[in-house]
Amino acid sequence: MNDEDDGVEKNPQKVDAIKGGEVPGCHESSSNDYSEEDMVYSGDDFDSGVESNEKEIDKFPTFDPSGKYKPTFEIGMYFNTKKHFRDAVKEENTFQVREYQPKHKCARTYHVKNANSRWISGKYEGLFRTDPKRSMKGFIKDVVKEIRCKVSRYQAYRAKQEALRNIEGKAEDQYKLLWDYAQELRISNPGSTVILVMEDGEDEDGRKKFVKLYICFDALKQGFMAGCRPIVGVDGCHLKGPHVGILLTAVAIDPNNCLYPLAYAVVSSETRQNWK
Structure with a gap:
């Protein structure tokens, strides 16, 4: 094998798996685990490997980026880039619960990242609609008692201000x-x-x-x-x-x-x- 062949001395199926997702029938191996069958000794051998992968990809549908705002997903669909995939997923308007476990054995934590000020303001907007002068100390006690997680004074203040803005609207x-x-x-x-x-x-x-x-x-x-x-x-x-x-x-x-x-x-x- 000469120096010109060094650029193609790799498993073509493995390269395609990295770029386009795992190709059916391809198994990952370490860098020192190549057998003689994994080597490519000529340009013809390399081209034949690419053609076989293209035939494998042709079996599955390819996503059309022009339809990203009204996407249609199919099993085995290929996406050219990560951005095309993310944009298409963002347009999904339905979600399905595939697995649910109502009983948990894990220890309770009082630091819940999803209970942010925006979520709290939406949940307790009705409270500030009837009592806009609700004190921060009393509001924090109500939140902790109901949702069983810690809420800082700054977090509660931001939630109250956002709720009042939604109720009163922007003065401008x-x-x-x-x-x-x-x-x-x-x-x-x-x-x-x-x-x-x-x-x-x-x-x-x-x-x-x-x-x-x-x-x-x-x-x-x-x-x-x-x-x-x-x-x-x-x-x-x-x-x-x-x-x-x-x-x-x-x-x-x-x-x-x-x-x-x-x-x-x-x-x-x-x-x-x-x-x-």
Whole structure:
């Protein structure tokens, strides 16, 4: 055997098994366990080995990468690359339980990696929907008591924040709807006063920043002029949440000595200018 033959002095079936999966009839052997039958002494012998493997592969279907979003699997199917196989498997929409053992003899562990903050937030989202101010100490006790695994304070905090975000939605997305909300109020309540003030400049996304909002419905105006006492009371309170501000309200007194709402406004601070 000359030097040119060194490049093909190996078992061709073993090489194919590494690249394309285990070929039927091929058995792995160590590097020093080659017999005389394993050697390739000429190009013809090498070609004949490749042809035999190709005939073996032709017996099984080959996956078409163009159909990866609607894959059809068959027994013995070949995939050209690992990526094609993984992409096709990700599109599977059904799973089947092939084996289940309900009774375990192994020792219990309280460190469960799958019980992460995202899973906990989804499981206890209903709890924060009814009690959004649930304390971290009480929440951790509830989780540990029910699922029997350890939960850190940081993990519980992240789970609570994610649950609240899913319940309340992103504040940025809600502020985007203010223009539509103001326009709908004007259309459905003719005569009402709806003032939406935005900053003059725009941000990087070409959007204007919210400044303040004032709303007074026409029905409230007419009711105040028709029967309320000529007294107007004003008050303000702080808004809590990711976007803070001040809620200003104006109320009157009706003939039954009850509070009668007149108007309200959302501003950044309680100043004389905003009250005017």
